[in-house]
Amino acid sequence: MTQTGTLHGVGVGPGDPELITLKASRLIASCPVVAFLSADGKPGLARAIAAAHIAPTHLELVIDMPMRVSRDDGAAAYDKGAAAIVAHLKAGRDVAFLCEGDPLFFGSFMYLAERLRAFFPVEVTPGVASPMAAAARAGVPLCARDDVFTVLPATLPDADLMRHLPQAQSVAILKLGRHLPRIRRLLARLGLLDFATYVERAGMVGERILPLADLDDAQAPYFSMVIMSRASVAA
Amino acid sequence: MTQTGTLHGVGVGPGDPELITLKASRLIASCPVVAFLSADGKPGLARAIAAAHIAPTHLELVIDMPMRVSRDDGAAAYDKGAAAIVAHLKAGRDVAFLCEGDPLFFGSFMYLAERLRAFFPVEVTPGVASPMAAAARAGVPLCARDDVFTVLPATLPDADLMRHLPQAQSVAILKLGRHLPRIRRLLARLGLLDFATYVERAGMVGERILPLADLDDAQAPYFSMVIMSRASVAA
Structure with a gap:
């Protein structure tokens, strides 16, 4: 029996890659899967901020989020992203979801956590807002x-x-x-x-x-x- | 002629020592002087949070701040602290002033910066609030x-x-x-x-x-x- 993985919402800070915390850096290194939003095919800032901590051995999970969508389309995109994360968690892999700034301060992570919180362990690492x-x-x-x-x-x-x-x-x-x-x-x-x-x-x-x-x-x-x-x- | 030092307000995060940023850690290491508040002889939390980054070679500048003082007594304590920092800055030594959380979010650093900003370079490194x-x-x-x-x-x-x-x-x-x-x-x-x-x-x-x-x-x-x-x- 495989233990399920943990979903980590990891705040990577506001933009300067040096404003990432030691904890965020350690968590990214220790999670086999690194997830992040991509807007219209372009990875968001969170991926760029954390770039120095992502290794070739990481599985990168890109969650597509079309820009300026209706609330319903946004919800559908989060549903799809949550399903992709679930596949990894069920296989026992921890997932680090990268968030610009702080995960709970206007972060997309909250919509994913809302969908998964009842079924999987969810942890948040705060970041510089x-x-x-x-x-x-x-x-x-x-x-x-x-x-x-x-x-x-x-x-x-x-x-x-x-x-x-x-x-x-x-x-x-x-x-x-x-x-x-x-x-x-x-x-x-x-x-x-x-x-x-x-x-x-x-x-x-x-x-x-x-x-x-x-x-x-x-x-x-x-x-x-x-x-x-x-x-x-x-x- | 000696160049004057820079006063750095360094946010060390909210308490967990792992929530310090890479930048804060680097700045502390690179500044010869590490300053922090002490309340009634007891170093504040900021010193404890940053402990792993403070070396025996650091000059530690303890700024005494009596607890529950009147606003006037507080002002006198900041005046005294600012004067002690000035001595180092004039000698060309950079000073890292450690701040719990973020320096500009209810931080004592603001009172010191207010006194020194017109005369010395002051830089702020934000922290997790x-x-x-x-x-x-x-x-x-x-x-x-x-x-x-x-x-x-x-x-x-x-x-x-x-x-x-x-x-x-x-x-x-x-x-x-x-x-x-x-x-x-x-x-x-x-x-x-x-x-x-x-x-x-x-x-x-x-x-x-x-x-x-x-x-x-x-x-x-x-x-x-x-x-x-x-x-x-x-x-």
Whole structure:
């Protein structure tokens, strides 16, 4: 009888390959199967971040996830990915699923874990999340003392953003995309634009960091965010 | 002429020594001076987390920070710590200041950086933050899709907490201390208690994880938090 394998959600950090943890590096080395998402045939960033830890002896399990799909198509792709992982787990092979940043912070891993958690052991190795990496590169504090820190997807409606933005000392705004000009406008309307920094590809090739007020772009790539910081660091 | 040294704020992760990054490990090894806070004569957790990377050849700079001091006394302690760091930087020695979790996420490093930033190069190496580690150990997602994630200090007044708690899909509540019973009560009043997990010493010796509803403790130690999670992971 074969013991079933364990599914590991492994956070590989926000982009700089040196921001992977010792634990992630050890787990990848010890799992015979390394799984990762591929968007329209192109392996995602997680595979690139972890490249130095993947050996020719690893079985690489590519899970195809078409970009900009409907929620139903996404669910079908996760079903298919989960089935491919199950085959390995049933054969007793541990699987390391590579996640950009942290697995439980806007990570696709959660959809796979949700499908498999009842049937197989699932473990999560946390990673450095993107807001921390962006703040480090921009040199802005996230929170201190009794500060409130909020993470907002730019995809939220104006009313939600207008309610959340003034209530926190610091905010990381993710998923900017075509919402970038709207975010800029809302922050300006709230008098918060001067506290906002735009960070693109933090710690990676092509890094761009500038005050949001100085940015005229009509849209932002996936690996970007706005950090609005009024953290209570004085003293 | 000696070139001045660089002050590195180095995140060493949330507690498990394996959750340190390759970059943090390399920086500690390469800096002649390793600095860290000590509370009432007892080196803080950051020193213990990084212990395996500190060599006998390192100069260890202990910065005393009395516990539960007034804000003025805290400022005086940071002034003193900054002066000790300056002596090394002026002599051309790089200093790695060890930070539990991430340096810019409720880290003492910010107060030192604030004092030295105008005069010396300051670099930050992000680390795995405590909410990600707590969520990983508890097996609860933090955020997905268009979810809002908020970090709240338990020290905030009832009115602030009552306003913030229902507005986010997931919330990490830090600095519980003697506020633990109050947090439990407020979450119950909002109908959110069943979504809340108590996590103490995530990934460390003495780890304790249980539904907040099952916890009767009158107070919580420093390395604990409540994760309230309603993240949109279904599908």
